[in-house]
Amino acid sequence: MGAPWIEAKYLSPDEVESKVEELRKSGKSITTLNGSFDLLHAGHLKMIYEASCQGDVLIVGLNSDASIKKYKSPLRPIVPLEERLEMMAALEFVDFVTYFDETTPIAFLEKVRPNVHVNGAEYGADCIEGEMVKRHGGKLHIAELVPGKSTSNLIEKIKSCV
DSSP states (O other), X not given: OOOGGGTTTBOOGGGHHHXXXXXXHTTOOEEEEEEOOOSOOHHXXXXXXXXXXXXXXEEEEEEOHHHHHHHTOTTOOSSOHHHHHHHHHHSTTOOEEEEEOSSSSHHHHHHHOOSEEEEETTTOTXXXXXXXXXXXXXXXXXXXXXXXXXHHHHHHHHHHHO
């Protein structure tokens, strides 16, 4: 990783389980949030901050570039994984950041077994993560979206300027 600030917060996918075990032994509650976070915007920041308020430690899982290409578009992401990891790690309310290659966060969440998982309202309580999180005794927190703030809206606005 290029940025010096990422070293303290970055967890490789292989390091996630041992870090979670260490945190749990010290009595910390763990919150997770996942997503692409391509073209980070104010709506993302509000959701990330809200997620950080749900427990002692916030671990953010980012979709890898290959994952985003599969489930969003072959033209995405706009911002590559390494830069998205650096930006996420720069946020003071994010404790750890990692990534996953799958198109869903289920394997990431199985490793973490969060006390709370935060999801955006666009996916709602019936999201694919909900059942798995609840099975492990965690709860799902739904964060309200900020009207008009989305990566898709940003992309459309940029397209209209060229």
